[in-house]
Amino acid sequence: MTRTSFAERWDLDPARREVLSTIVDGLASAERVIANAEAAKAMLLKAAQDNGLEILAEMGAPSGWILPVRAIAADIAVATNASDRTIRGRMDDAAVLIEQFPATFTALVDGRLSRGHATAVTEEGLRLTDPDARGRYEQLVLERAAGQSPGRLRAIAKAVAEECDPTTIAERHEVAFARRKSWVEAREDGMGVFCLLTGATEARAMQNRATSLAITIHRANRADGASEDERTLDQIRADVVADVMLTGIPSAHVADESGGNALAAIHATVQITIPAATLTGIGDDAAFLAGHGPIDPDTARRLAGGATLWSRLFTDPDTGCLRTVDSYVPTAAQKRFLRARDEHCRFPGCRRPVMRCDLDHTVAHSAGGPTAVTNLAALCRAHHLLKHYGNWTAHHGADGTITWCSPTGRTMQDVPAPVVRFIPSDDVDPPPWDGDPPDF
Incomplete structure (x- = not known):
């Protein structure tokens, strides 16, 4: 598909602003209704499971004999066009949500959380077997849930669960690392999936290096103008991983000006x-x-x-x-600080990694905005364009909080993580902006 460059800021006239505001309000209201309906479904599923368990108790049957529960699940499955196995899983999920995470369930009933948010809270908190620790975890996560997407809330929940877990991560990691392995899963049409279970640091480093190699190849192919390589970044990354595994080198997909392999100097960070x-x-x-x-x-x-x-x-x-x-160069230190603070795109709900983002002046440099950490934030290319041309505005607080205002006048805050965790490799910068809007 041919793409043409067009960059012009647009504004909403009052009439259209009112129409769009009504639409957004309606969708937000619908989401609250859906959340309440999900809570009602959870209550019914738990009630169905409870009835099956009561039948078992009345019969004096052994706990492993769950035929009444299976029969009830099958009945629900037929009525709702689902499999009975799926319904049994949903029964278990509903029981966990209502019994072990009551505050999260209440938030779902009230429409303050979606089912996706509730799932993130319960899945990350299930490892906490102590009721007091789980209660503290739930309280801390829900305090930070407002305005978060399910993906962002899951990251918060993971960190809070670690804080509340009485078992040290060193103990858990020793057990988990002993289970490292690799395996292959068959797929249709002559495809397969190579899987590797290993330490998180090794896995992340491998993915980062594969991405760096793929970006180098992709840029070189675009720069020479003669290449007919139409592979996507994902396809190149998969090919590079296969090359390294089978030959020990990333293959000479790209040569530098001296004739050497330009990929050899790229390392994972x-x-x-x-x-x-x-x-x-x-x-x-x-x-x-x-x-x-x-x-x-x-x-x-x-x-x-x-x-x-x-x-x-x-x-x-x-x-x-x-x-x-870990740097003595002020400009590099400033860049590292910003990327470490932000971790990902600072547009509400976006989780695009900071290494794929631009560092944007909140107040444009041309308008007198300083090149300072109090006026810079990571934005992915799509949301960078949205800020400049999409009638969104941003205000940068001294603590790094960014207050966004939408075209219809709604405001929302994006707060940086309280503990800095990550910056990407400086070897990989986002591709140059050619003026074309990216795909959302």
């Missing part, structure tokens, strides 16, 4: 945030890996020991704010 007490060995709090979440302290300390592939950020133990950055 991941970043972790390490509490100072963990780094010095006097504490065992979890470190945080970008795009994943908590990792065990032994791995974090080993990576912080000077390996050139790892950038290091150090946080204040009291505030969680960035204390120092």
